[in-house]
Amino acid sequence: MLHRRDALKGLALTVGAAATGWAGRAAAATAPALDWTPAALTGDQARLVDAVAELIIPATDTPGARQAGVPQFIDRALANYCDKSQKDLLIGGLTRMDADARAAHGDVFVALKPEQQVAMLTTYDQEAGVAKGQNPGQPHFFAALEDWVTVGYFTSEPGATMALRYDPVPGAYHGCVPLAEIGRAWATR
Amino acid sequence: MANLNGRARKKNTYDAIVVGSGITGGIAAKELTEKGLKVLVLERGRMVRHLEDYPTATLDPWQTKYPQGQLPPDELAARYPVQRRTGYTMTEYTQHFFVRDDTNPYTETNRFDWIRGYHVGGRSLTWGRQSYRHSPIDFEANAREGIAVDWPIRYEDLAPWYDHVERFIGVSGQAEGLPQLPDGVYQPPMEMNCVEKAFKAKSEARFPERRITMGRTAHLTDPTEEQLSLGRTKCQYRNMCIRGCPFGGYYSSNSGGLVAAERTGNLVIRPNSIVTELIHDEKAGRATGVRILDAVTRKDEEFHADVIFLCASALNSAWLMMNSTSSRFPNGFGNGSDQLGRNVMDHHLGVGASGEAPDFADMYYSGRRPNGIYVPRFRNLGDAATKRSDYLRGFGYQGGASRPGWERDLKKGGRGFGAERKAALTQPGPWSMGLGGFGEILPYEDNRITLNRDVKDEFGLPTLTMNVTMRENELAMRKDMQNAAAEMLEAAGFKNVRGYDGGFAPGLGIHEMGTARMGRDPKTSVLNAYNQVHECKNVYVTDGAAMTSASCVNPSLTYMALTARAADHAVKARKRGDL
Numbered sequence: 001m002l003h004r005r006d007a008l009k010g011l012a013l014t015v016g017a018a019a020t021g022w023a024g025r026a027a028a029a030t031a032p033a034l035d036w037t038p039a040a041l042t043g044d045q046a047r048l049v050d051a052v053a054e055l056i057i058p059a060t061d062t063p064g065a066r067q068a069g070v071p072q073f074i075d076r077a078l079a080n081y082c083d084k085s086q087k088d089l090l091i092g093g094l095t096r097m098d099a100d101a102r103a104a105h106g107d108v109f110v111a112l113k114p115e116q117q118v119a120m121l122t123t124y125d126q127e128a129g130v131a132k133g134q135n136p137g138q139p140h141f142f143a144a145l146e147d148w149v150t151v152g153y154f155t156s157e158p159g160a161t162m163a164l165r166y167d168p169v170p171g172a173y174h175g176c177v178p179l180a181e182i183g184r185a186w187a188t189r
Numbered sequence: 190m191a192n193l194n195g196r197a198r199k200k201n202t203y204d205a206i207v208v209g210s211g212i213t214g215g216i217a218a219k220e221l222t223e224k225g226l227k228v229l230v231l232e233r234g235r236m237v238r239h240l241e242d243y244p245t246a247t248l249d250p251w252q253t254k255y256p257q258g259q260l261p262p263d264e265l266a267a268r269y270p271v272q273r274r275t276g277y278t279m280t281e282y283t284q285h286f287f288v289r290d291d292t293n294p295y296t297e298t299n300r301f302d303w304i305r306g307y308h309v310g311g312r313s314l315t316w317g318r319q320s321y322r323h324s325p326i327d328f329e330a331n332a333r334e335g336i337a338v339d340w341p342i343r344y345e346d347l348a349p350w351y352d353h354v355e356r357f358i359g360v361s362g363q364a365e366g367l368p369q370l371p372d373g374v375y376q377p378p379m380e381m382n383c384v385e386k387a388f389k390a391k392s393e394a395r396f397p398e399r400r401i402t403m404g405r406t407a408h409l410t411d412p413t414e415e416q417l418s419l420g421r422t423k424c425q426y427r428n429m430c431i432r433g434c435p436f437g438g439y440y441s442s443n444s445g446g447l448v449a450a451e452r453t454g455n456l457v458i459r460p461n462s463i464v465t466e467l468i469h470d471e472k473a474g475r476a477t478g479v480r481i482l483d484a485v486t487r488k489d490e491e492f493h494a495d496v497i498f499l500c501a502s503a504l505n506s507a508w509l510m511m512n513s514t515s516s517r518f519p520n521g522f523g524n525g526s527d528q529l530g531r532n533v534m535d536h537h538l539g540v541g542a543s544g545e546a547p548d549f550a551d552m553y554y555s556g557r558r559p560n561g562i563y564v565p566r567f568r569n570l571g572d573a574a575t576k577r578s579d580y581l582r583g584f585g586y587q588g589g590a591s592r593p594g595w596e597r598d599l600k601k602g603g604r605g606f607g608a609e610r611k612a613a614l615t616q617p618g619p620w621s622m623g624l625g626g627f628g629e630i631l632p633y634e635d636n637r638i639t640l641n642r643d644v645k646d647e648f649g650l651p652t653l654t655m656n657v658t659m660r661e662n663e664l665a666m667r668k669d670m671q672n673a674a675a676e677m678l679e680a681a682g683f684k685n686v687r688g689y690d691g692g693f694a695p696g697l698g699i700h701e702m703g704t705a706r707m708g709r710d711p712k713t714s715v716l717n718a719y720n721q722v723h724e725c726k727n728v729y730v731t732d733g734a735a736m737t738s739a740s741c742v743n744p745s746l747t748y749m750a751l752t753a754r755a756a757d758h759a760v761k762a763r764k765r766g767d768l
Binding site: 055056057058060062073077080081082083086118121125126127128129130131132133139140142143146147148150151152154155156157160163164166167168169170171172173174175176177178179180182184185186187188189 | 247249250251253254255256257259261262263379380381382383385386425426427428550551552553554555556557558591592594595598599600601602603604605606607608610611612614615616617618
């Protein structure tokens with residue numbers, strides 16, 4: 001907090017390096033080798049989460065889910081946070097995605113073409129919409145997965161400080177400011 | 190041997206003992222030490238030092254152990270089945286400021302949400318900080334309506350002490366000149382945002398009697414020399430108050446009363462000291478001290494003083510008195526009236542309305558304001574125009590307008606994915622505004638807590654049984670609370686206005702009070718007009734237990750004013766030799 005400027009400088013370096021590393025790659029089609037060791041997920045599951053997270057929140061003018069460490073965030077949540085029903089929902093969903101991918105296209109999800117992956121997620125998203133209407137108490141795996149990705153992304157340092165605006169110590173409250181002057185939504189309330 | 194005992198007794202003897210270190214214990218400690226008394230503050234929980242012991246105060250969102258700082262569902266269910274009921278108190282950010290329910294049991298004959306923090310500072314670290322005065326009609330209501338017993342004091346008795354406390358703690362707010370919400374000593378009010386300003390203009394045009402003002406809150410916006418000298422400074426608009434404020438921006442016992450008391454050199458704080466009993470000397474007709482159980486060594490010890498202040502919170506001060514039986518007080522300390530533990534009150538909430546603002550899509554705000562707007566009570570003010578036939582007393586609204594962030598997209602299905610959704614979530618959502626009611630609960634003798642000697646806590650001490658319910662008056666009021674809020678939002682042109690009543694269980698307002706009420710007659714009340722136990726004048730009870738009625742405003746400021754007034758009385762009475 002006291003060294004906020006230094007912290008931001010450090011962040012810019014980290015993110016910059018990461019951005020260069022991934023530049024030019026098709027967002028999710030390439031299943032990258034994991035450069036981290038999952039605690040709860042298997043290696044295959046981690047690669048699947050990595051691919052899906054980046055499809056849900058891709059890198060644009062700001063970092064995507066992968067660069068924000070969302071797959072690691074989800075792995076950590078599974079390892080130290082989720083209860084059994086949350087785990088079962090998520091792992092069950094991952095298992096189903098690869099089974100569906102094999103049945104439709106003869107290979108696991110991460111090996112599919114980007115347009116095939118997007119088509120599958122579109123189907124799941126529609127299912128999740130129907131499920132929400134029919135049984136709000138029982139979430140669809142894709143709705144849950146998308147929530148994990150969303151939370152992981154917007155509470156990450158790149159998500160909060162680059163995709164959104166974050167101010168740890170505002171110092172004042174101004175009640176009527178043109179949105180254009182602020183530009184983006186605040187990361188925290 | 191006699192000599193040794195004499196020395197031990199002297200070592201453990203003070204001018205005054207204060208039981209509890211929260212919102213009232215801090216004020217009692219400050220007032221008594223500043224008036225020259227040597228004071229021992231006994232706190233059942235651990236030490237929490239201002240600045241040093243706020244481990245989560247500056248955590249950024251990405252620094253939490255758990256997603257969004259939420260505790261794992263399994264841990265919540267196992268350890269915090271009650272503390273989780275508020276929905277906002279039990280998080281990774283605040284866990285250390287609330288009790289574990291599995292080791293602090295009580296029995297619910299009817300559901301009662303007892304939200305507690307056992308540590309130095311108590312709930313003054315995590316309170317809502319809204320600070321309003323009771324009004325003349327609040328003090329007169331019981332007598333006028335024939336409800337319970339009359340307050341033994343009137344607004345004028347407490348007014349100078351409200352001034353005194355507001356000056357010390359620092360309250361920001363707007364004077365309004367309303368008889369039902371007396372003005373106080375205020376630092377500049379916080380700012381309303383565009384939507385709140387427009388709401389105020391339009392709603393007041395339609396309902397002029399429903400004044401809309403800025404929340405009066407114990408935050409510094411223009412600190413005094415005294416506040417600065419205590420190491421406190423201006424509110425920084427972080428809105429992370431509940432984690433403890435490294436700026437001392439809001440008032441807590443830890444950043445205020447205890448610091449002021451400490452610098453007199455007259456204060457000793459003893460944490461981990463569970464006061465189990467008041468010691469009563471029958472011959473002298475006074476209390477001589479207290480017995481404690483040291484929570485660490487599990488040993489008993491006695492401390493002595495001329496004056497004892499109970500500031501342990503309404504339910505725990507009552508617990509201590511109920512647990513202090515003797516041949517003089519077979520039914521609990523000072524309980525000749527049988528009113529001890531009765532008349533439990535709270536404020537009922539969880540009812541109101543919300544809507545979407547039609548304008549200002551191009552406007553936003555900066556800073557996180559730890560405060561909202563306030564609508565003072567506008568029902569049953571004593572005139573024909575505001576009189577309701579369906580219920581007594583009234584309610585106020587707390588609310589505000591804001592634009593939701595990315596969280597608005599959670600728990601949905603069929604919301605799309607990819608770059609377009611991401612871009613949408615980097616922009617704020619549409620303005621929405623909510624008004625939530627805080628309603629007065631009447632004192633009912635059979636809304637009571639009792640001592641339960643069958644269920645013991647981890648120290649083998651008796652526990653409480655809660656039997657408190659909402660009655661017809663409260664339920665009738667809730668309908669009006671919902672409708673009137675929707676009416677105001679509709680009058681102000683809001684869209685999709687939706688009234689709600691999420692239900693309410695006593696305790697959830699975290700304003701429990703009334704268990705040792707003040708009154709004029711020792712036969713029908715526990716405390717007199719100066720918060721002295723009628724039957725034992727050197728024991729003062731100045732926390733929420735003292736309340737004779739609840740008003741509808743947040744009570745901490747009144748507890749603090751009662752405490753400062755009682756401390757002044759105690760010091761003078763002691764000097765006169767009256768105690």
